[in-house]
Amino acid sequence: MKQRLLFLGPPGAGKGTQAERLCAAHELMHLSTGDLLRAEVGAKTSLGQEAAAVMNRGELVSDELVLAIVENQLKNQSGGWLLDGFPRTLIQATALEPLLEELKQPIEAVVLLELNDAVLIERLISRGRSDDNESVIRNRLEVYREKTAPLIDHYRQQGLLQTVEAHGSIESIAISIEKSLC
Ligand code: AMP
Helix, strand or coil: CCCEEEEECCCCCCHHHHHHHHHHHHCCEEEEHHHHHHHHHHCCCHHHHHHHHHHHCCCCCCHHHHHHHHHHHHHCCCCCEEEECCCCCHHHHHHHHHHHHHCCCCCCEEEEEECCHHHHHHHHHHHCCCCCCHHHHHHHHHHHHHHHCHHHHHHHHCCCEEEEECCCCHHHHHHHHHHHCC
């Protein structure tokens, strides 16, 4: 199976759940910028305090900040990895490329998890995270369409994109993802 992966898709598509399963099954490092940022917020570091207000509005934290976090994690990694929730802008995707080149660790596949808005909103509301109330959710979806969705074409043009329908049970989606990575 491919070992250096990226998950793309709107908030609520199940990236985190599927990433955890896949990483546990194949011993990949799960690098979720959302989880790393929430850990900083929880630990009340200065970085966390800077990020918290932005996250609670459903906006994106600065490219510089997430790039520094990701660079630090990837530099200390020799095995496979899965990037979940990063990159989220073309600037982040473009900055990632020379870093991976330097590490001689190119991306092998980008999995796009697709799901319609009605199901996404329902899932996000039932999740109950502090950045999951309805107006913030709508903002996060808008930010996704505007800033992150352009990455779909970016990776399609590089021949890396695999699209998986994120409907159905966790198990059946996991099987579709695994098939797309063979
Ligand atoms: P997530 O858990 O991936 O939904 O991320 C939660 C929040 O963390 C997002 O709404 C953003 O505010 C922030 N965040 C996570 N990853 C990134 C990223 N790559 N770039 C900018 N902000 C991010």
